[in-house]
Amino acid sequence: MLTAAAAVEPYCSDWRGRYHGRARAVLRPGTVAEVAAVVAACSAAGVAVVPQGGNTGLCGGATPLADGAAVVVSLARLNRVRAVDGDNDTIEVEAGCTLAALQDAAAAADRLFPLALASQGSCMVGGNLSTNAGGVHVLRYGNMRELTLGLEVVLPDGRVWDGLRGLRKDNTGYDLKHLFIGAEGTLGIITAAVLKLFPRPRRRAVAWLAVADAGAAVALLGRLRATAGERLCAFELVGASALELVLRHIPGARPPLARPAPWSVLVELADADPAAALDEQLAAVLGAALEEGLIGDAALAASLSQAEALWALRENISEAQKIEGFSIKHDISVPVSRIPAFLAAADAALQERWAGVRIVAFGHLGDGNLHYNLSHAQGEDNSALLARSAEVNRIVHDLVASFGGSISAEHGIGQLKRGELPRYKSALELELMGRIKQALDPRGLMNPGKLL
Structure with a gap:
């Protein structure tokens, strides 16, 4: 149990530095x-609980509120790989296991756990599941929901x-x-999971395209x-502005092509067959695309280091933006076929x-x-623009809704978008979500002020 202000403070701010709360204490069960x-004691005392993993979330979902009424329950010590079942292609891990450690454990068993995030060295399985x-x-393996077979959960009553x-x-x-996957800790605390494993890729082909x-x-x-x-x-897909920020702020970043392009695409093929001719297959497709004018230029990675350098350009966009300073961020999804029309409409409306x-x-x-x-x-x-964030969000989110999309694709709702949900979810959906919350957490002690 941490109670000293200096020890508690790192658990009370989000990764972006946007949300700053307070907590009675930080509890670190093992x-x-x-x-x-811990949860049973908090329930008996009527004290709210904020579950927290690696604290890499982008919507304030793991940050306590400013009232200081809650305790933070950190899952960082609950970090064991419990079992690997190679014949069943599954792995059982605890919620505080980092994504990188999970990937390493799968690799040690000659398997792949395919979830890959820029924050994988510090984000944890519990947070991955909760969002x-x-x-x-x-594109190939699905979200965390599709990768999960079983859960262990501590309910709000302990x-x-x-x-x-x-x-x-x-x-x-x-x-x-x-119910618990994507619930952002509002229904209980995920403590362990059984996750799917896949054959480990033996061949990769990576290319950066204009x-x-x-x-x-x-x-x-x-x-x-x-x-x-x-x-x-x-x-x-990477816009020119995103790539420019990486080249400006990330040491060692180099332009992937001789000339800048309005948009870039980073593509990867992978196969478990070590004899798979992926480079040839990708080159053939791109050659035809070049002839048709579908792409303007291409750089195919000739080595693992070149492939990693191309991926680093994509993975460092968020870090480059953080260095550049605050911006108004949107994590949205629309049907793939409607992305060009959405981009055109949103760009025009905002400009x-x-x-x-x-x-x-x-x-x-x-x-x-x-x-x-x-x-x-x-x-x-x-x-001045940041002061108008609500107006910007309304333009973007209304357009997303008009294209049949979602205002949160993978980052969750947290504190950031909680007030937006009533505009974009039906009254019936919100009623059903509220009924589930009431059934499992009738006193609202699990991660209050988030999602609902």
């Missing part, structure tokens, strides 16, 4: 029994639900694990899906309202998820 005892994390390989089943078929009623617009990128995505099938595991605004757009085009962020290059202008 076993599931200790988590259950239904996505990342760059959703009881432990053991749903750690490594089954791909279990048709015995309500699939309770899906495209004129998002429409060309969507067309290329369709071409690659038709020719590469399941070998296509990542298809990332009309704030001429010269810098739009930093990038994301997982393969699954329809864009990070659509705004700022001005000049600090004085940027401060």
Whole structure:
């Protein structure tokens, strides 16, 4: 138990530095029994609980409120890999295990755990589950929800639900694990999970491509899906402004192509067959795309180090933006086919309202998820824009809704978008969510002020 102000403070601010709360104490249980005892004691005393993993969230979902009424329960000590079942292609890990440690444990068993995030060295499995994390390989493997077979959860009254089943078929009623995945700690504390493993890729082909617009990128995505099938595991879209920030702020970053392009695409093929001719397959598709004018230029990685350098350009966008300063961020999704129209409409609406605004757009085009962020290059202008965040959000989110999209694709709701939900979810959806919350946490002690 941490109570000294200096010890508690790091747990009370989010990664972006946007939210700053207070907590009565930080509790760091090391076993599931200790988590259950802590939650039971808090329930008996009527004290709210804020679950926290690696504290890398982007919506304030793991940050306590400013009233200082809650305790933070850190899962960092609950970090063991409990079991690997190679024949069943599953791994059982505790919630405080970092994503990188999970990936390493899978690799040690000659398997792949495919979730990949820029924060994987510090984000934890519990947080990944609580926000239904996505990342760059959703195109092939799905979100965290699709990667999860079973959960262990400490409920708001301190009881432990053991749903750690490594089954791909279990048709015995309500699939309770899906209540807790994406619930952002508002229904209970996830303490462990059984997750799917996959054959470890033996061959990779990575390329950075220049495209004129998002429409060309969507067309290329369709071409690659038709020719590469399941070998296509990542298809990332990067706007010129996003790449420029990385080249400006990240040491060692180098332009991937001789000339800048309005948009870039980072594509990766992978196969468990060490003899798979991925480079040749990708080169053939890109050669035809070049001849048709679908892409303007291409750089194919000739080595692992070159592939990692190309991926670093994509993975460091968020860090470069953080160095640049505050911006108004949106984590949105729309159907892949409608991404070009959304970008055109949103860009036009925002430029009309704030001429010269810098739009930093990038994301997982393969699954329809864009990070659509705004700022001005000049600090004085940027401060004025940030003061109008609500107006900016209304323009972007209303357009997202008009295109049949979601205002949160993979970062969650947290504190940031809690007030937005009533505008974009139906009254019935909100009623049903409220009923579930009331059934499991009738006193509202689990992560108050988040999501609902």
